[in-house]
Amino acid sequence: MSQPLIELHDLVFAWPGQPPLLDIAHFRLETGEALFLKGPSGSGKTTLLGLLGGVNRPDQGSVRLLGQELGELSQGARDRFRVDHTGYIFQQFNLLPFLSVRENVELPCRFSRSRAERAVQRHGSIDQAASQLLAHLGLSDPALQARRADSLSIGQQQRVAAARALIGQPELVIADEPTSALDADTREAFIRLLFDECRGAGSSLLFVSHDQSLAPLFDRHLSLAELNRAASPTPPQEA
C-alpha cells in the first residue's frame, strides 16, 4: 500500500488540568479503506476527531493527514487543510436549517477552493455535483432539493449530510455516529449508500460509532478502548 491517509504516532492529549484522555501508540488508516472505530461516549472519540480535524492540538506525538504533519500548520492553514481533505457527517442536525437542501450540500465548495475545483472537474459544475450526489443518495426531486433543510425527515437529512461530506471528493470522510438517529432498516441502507459513494469518490471512510452490530459491514474494525492506552479507570465495557 502507498502512504497511509491518517497516521498517528505516540499521541498524547489531555484537556487542561485533567489526566491524559488519549494515549495512542500507533494508528493508521489506509487510502480507500473503510474503518469502523468503536467508541462509546466519553471514550475520547470526539476529542480524537477534533485532533484529526486539526481543531485540537496534541500535547505530544504527531498527527499526519496525507503525509502532512498537522502540528506544523498554523491555525488558519489547518482549517483550510481540513476542509480541503475531509468531509464530516455528524450524529444528527447536521444541516443549516435556514438554507435549502442544495445550498447545504454546496457549503464546502464555498469555503474550499480545491473542493470546488474537484467538483467542477468531476461533474462539470458545483450545481451538477450537488444534483448527482443527491440523486445517488435517493434525493433526486428538484422540489425537495429546493426545500429548507429542516423540512426533511431525519433519514433524508443524514443523506443530505452525506452528500455534503462527499462533494468535491475529499480524501477522507469522517462519520461520527451518523446512524444513531436512524432506525435499524434505514441504518444499514444508509451505510451501504455511504460505502458506494465513498468508493465512487475514492474517499476513505472513518466511521465512529458505539454500535458494535454495524462492525461486520466494514473492511476493518477497531475499538478505541484497545487503541487508547489511557483508557478510563472504569472501562465502559463493564457499564
Added chain:
Amino acid sequence: MYLLRLALASLANRRFTAFLTAFAIALSVCLLLAVERVRTEARASFASTISGTDLIVGARSGSVNLLLYSVFRIGNATNNIRWDSYTHYAKDPRVKWAIPMSLGDSHRGYRVMGTTSDYFAHYQYGRRQHLQLAQGRAFADDPFEVVLGAEVAEALHYRLGEKLVLAHGVAAISLVKHDDKPFTVVGVLARTGTPVDRTLHISLGGMEAIHIDWHNGMPARGAGRISADQARSMDLQPSAITAFMLGLNSKIATFSLQREINEFSNEPLLAILPGVALQELWSLMGTAEQALFVVSLFVVLTGLIGMLTAILTSLNERRREMAILRSVGARPWHIAGLLVLEALALAVSGIVAGIGLLYVGIAVAQGYVQANYGLYLPLAWPSAHEWSLLAIILGAALLMGSVPAWRAYRQSLADGLSIHL
C-alpha cells in the same frame, strides 16, 4: 459575499426577533433625525425672523421681553412710549427709516399691530427679504383697512373685501370687542414663515380710531360713543406707541445711537440689537434643545443595545450552526465576520427604515406643523450633518457587533467541531 448571504439567511430564520430589533433601531433613528431636523429648522427660522433692522426701541424692560413682544408677538409691553420720542429718533440724520408699532389688540387669538406703510417698505426677514403682498394692497388713507398675515387669512378663511371686528386685549377669548368699527380686508401678505404670518396689520390711525372713545380701558357708553364715520373725520394722530424699529444709514452708528437712546432723558427707553437679543433668547431655549438631542441619542443607544442583546442571546442556541460551519471549512474569522455582518444588516435596515419612517412622518405632519407651529419641515435629502449622524450610528452598530463576534470567535475556537452540547 457568500458570508453576507449566510448572515441574511440566518437572520431570516430568526425573522421575528430580527424584525423587532431592526424596528427598534428604526424608531430610534427616526426620532433622532426628527429631533435633529426640527432643531435645525427651528434655529434657522428663529434666526431669520427679523433681518436688516439695526435697533428695536421700546419702553425700558428686558431685551428678551422687548424682542418677544415686538418681533414674536409673545407677551406684552410693560409700558408705552410717547409719540414724540419716536419722532425724535425718526428724524435723526443717522436714521434711514423708522417703523412705529402699536400692539395690544387681537382678533380671534391673532395679534393686531398698528403701524405705517413704512412697515411694508422696510421690514425684512430671512435673507433680507421684504414683505410681499400675495393679494390686494397695503392699507391706505382709510383707517379701517387691514392687511392680513398669510396664516391668519388661511386659517380664518378671509377674502379681500370681507369685514372683521377686532377685540380689545390679547386674550384668546375677548369679551370686549370693537364691534362698532369693523375693518375691511384690503390685502394678504405672502407667507414668510415668521410671526408676521400670524399678525393683522392696521394703520396707526385705525388703532387710534378704535380706541378714540375709550377711557381708562373701558369703552364709552351712550352719547359718549363716536361712530366710525365720525372717527374718520377726526385727528387720528396717536400720542403713544408700543415700540419702533430703526434702520440706520451706517452700521457704525449703531452702538452710539443705542447708547444715546438708552440714556434718553425725556423718557426711559431701551434699544436693543435684534441679533444679540435673538442669540440671548436662543441660548435660553438652547438648553432644552440640547437636552432633546441628548435624549434622542440615548434612545438610539438603547436601540443598539437591544440589538446587542438579541445577537448575544442567540449565540448560545447557534453553537450548532457555528460548529456545522466550522466543519464545512469556515474559519473562526468567518464566524466573527458572520456576526458583524448580521449586526450591520440589522443596523442598515434599521437606519433605512428609520429614514423611511421620518419621511412618511414629515409628509403627514408637514402641513400641520407649518400651520400650528410656523415651522417648515422640508422633505429634503438628509443633510451632511444628518449623514454623519447616520454614519456614527452605523459605526456604533459595528462596534457593538464586534462584541458578539469576538465571543463567537472564542466560542468557535473552543467548541471546534463538537456539535454535542
